[in-house]
Amino acid sequence: MTDSLVLYTNPMSRGRIARWMLEEVGAPYRTEMLDYGPAMKSSDFLAINPMGKVPAIRHGTTIVTECAAICAYLADAFPEADLAPPLTARGTYYRWLFFAAGPLEAAVTDRDLGMEPNIEQQGRVGYGSIEAVLETLEQAVSVSEYIAGAHFSAADVYLGSHIGWGLQFGSLEACPAFGDYWERVSNREAYRRANRLDDQAMAAHARP
The missing domain is CATH 1.20.1050.10 (Glutathione S-transferase Yfyf (Class Pi); Chain A, domain 2)
Structure with a gap:
């Protein structure tokens, strides 16, 4: 199930916004961490975001980039989270x-x-x-x-x-x-949970 919703991110990026939004939504998702440099400019990731930047999300066959768009999309895609007005x-x-x-x-x-x-x-x-x-x-x-x-x-x-x-x-x-x-x-709690996840990712990346 988590393969249907994927976050492409780096903990030192605006991806923290998308992570917070995903935690508010509460749907299961998988995280793909990308380093700055060649990983973000690879052909595989450029197929996700031709700008070669994070964050991006993939929800089934739908790809969304740009943090404001990601927030708006997730609020609409998961109305049960009640994150958008009528x-x-x-x-x-x-x-x-x-x-x-x-x-x-x-x-x-x-x-x-x-x-x-x-x-x-x-x-x-x-x-x-x-x-x-x-x-x-x-x-x-x-x-x-x-x-x-x-x-x-x-x-x-x-x-x-x-x-x-x-x-x-x-x-x-x-x-x-x-x-x-x-x-x-x-x-x-969703904000605190998202922060913990990204802080843990930063610490893991910093270890030799």
């Missing part, structure tokens, strides 16, 4: 899931690389300015317990991961709203 109530859920995949990640990455747009350039980038992105995000996580309302969803897995990493590595300025939100979404 279709008629998904506006907020989709908004913040893809806000994190688009404006948030792009703005933070550009700033970290020293490529912030000037005033004249801001109209040409999807996020405008990082100040606008962070102000919008701070307000959003303060409105309700979870990003799409009172119920935890796949959008919290994805957005929460970005906020958690940002706070851990300093790419997001710490503020009470971000800290409180991250504490809420990470206080889950």
Whole structure:
């Protein structure tokens, strides 16, 4: 049964997001660990993801790459996990899931690389300015317990991961709203279980 759902990942990658989502779903899955370098550029893996990057999942004959897409797909593929609102109530859920995949990640990455747009350039980038992105995000996580309302969803897995990493590595300025939100979404057994699995994989890889 586990062969029908496979995670291709590396514990030092965004694959941790996909792992968390899989643990939330609760379906059995098999893990294929790939090292950076030749393994990710092999013909076998390029058939899974032509970008030669992890994570990716294979569910039967369906292949999904990109973390936000993986989270959205798994929520739909396993509705019994209750990780997506009803279709008629998904506006907020989709908004913040893809806000994190688009404006948030792009703005933070550009700033970290020293490529912030000037005033004249801001109209040409999807996020405008990082100040606008962070102000919008701070307000959003303060409105309700979870990003799409009172119920935890796949959008919290994805957005929460970005906020958690940002706070851990300093790419997001710490503020009470971000800290409180991250504490809420990470206080889950599935998150702890996923972290243990990836930490164990890192430790095993580090051993000679």
